[in-house]
Amino acid sequence: MESRFTETHQKLSDDGHESECDKIVKLLDLMIDGEASVEEQSYFNTHIEECVPCFESHQKQKLLKGLVCGHLKRVIVPESLALSIKARIQETV
Amino acid sequence: MSEQTGKQLSKEEKDARFEAELLPVLDPLYNFAYRLTLDEDDANDLVQETYLKAYRFFDYFEQGTNAKAWLFRILKNSFINEFRKKSKQPAKVDYSEVEGYYNSDDVEGEGGVASTTDMRTESVQDLIGDEVASALNALPVDFRTVIILCDLEGFTYEEMAKILDIPIGTVRSRLHRARNSLKEKLEKYAKSMGYNS
Numbered sequence A: 001m002e003s004r005f006t007e008t009h010q011k012l013s014d015d016g017h018e019s020e021c022d023k024i025v026k027l028l029d030l031m032i033d034g035e036a037s038v039e040e041q042s043y044f045n046t047h048i049e050e051c052v053p054c055f056e057s058h059q060k061q062k063l064l065k066g067l068v069c070g071h072l073k074r075v076i077v078p079e080s081l082a083l084s085i086k087a088r089i090q091e092t093v
Numbered sequence B: 001m002s003e004q005t006g007k008q009l010s011k012e013e014k015d016a017r018f019e020a021e022l023l024p025v026l027d028p029l030y031n032f033a034y035r036l037t038l039d040e041d042d043a044n045d046l047v048q049e050t051y052l053k054a055y056r057f058f059d060y061f062e063q064g065t066n067a068k069a070w071l072f073r074i075l076k077n078s079f080i081n082e083f084r085k086k087s088k089q090p091a092k093v094d095y096s097e098v099e100g101y102y103n104s105d106d107v108e109g110e111g112g113v114a115s116t117t118d119m120r121t122e123s124v125q126d127l128i129g130d131e132v133a134s135a136l137n138a139l140p141v142d143f144r145t146v147i148i149l150c151d152l153e154g155f156t157y158e159e160m161a162k163i164l165d166i167p168i169g170t171v172r173s174r175l176h177r178a179r180n181s182l183k184e185k186l187e188k189y190a191k192s193m194g195y196n197s
């Protein structure tokens, strides 16, 4: 099933060729999510050693993920919930 | 058809197995439900409904497979198919979550947030969490969902694709746009923290 949002993929730059930096931008999420292949990782790491804007984008993306996983508070499960689930299951034949 | 589950379990055995395998997911599941509905009572109902459905279909659940992803998938489907239709009100920011933390003595309004050296103190940590929560809650539910699944629950793209019934390419592009949107909302705040160059 599809969402109400139109999914679009990033367009190639005007001349139809991707610059190295464009490729790096596409790898950002894969890198911070640990989904990049070994080849992608080494391509990425080599590039950001020399390219300051891409290095900074990587830092920002890591920071953003860190804000969510490190600072978003977890809500506390009400104690009664597990009990009522168990009770309702026992009633179910 | 009747012999497809193989060995028949007694109700007691089935219940025990169900509780042992699926109840440990209660905490992340409730948190997911809360982030979708932004309401504690709704989250409660949604989680109960999810477990009852899971119980009904427990024979189809293969022991030892990913219980967490399975339950998240059921919950997300319940939310879309029934829940979102039922609740007519648009998603709202829950301020009750925030209230408690502002009562703390060492928080003096917005001025206290500006200094990065205060970041280690717990009250400032709380404020960052509140800021992230309200930015996240302000996102459309589809965007909120991928960020929670990925960054909070640590699901892989492949697991997210299964939970959401969308191709991995769509997971990636949705996540990318969700993060841009979250970044935008947090940008002003990040600047005040000295994060942004």
Ligand SMILES: [Zn+2]
Pocket (backbone or CB within 6 Å): A020, A021, A024, A047, A051, A052, A053, A054, A055
């Ligand atoms: Zn670059």
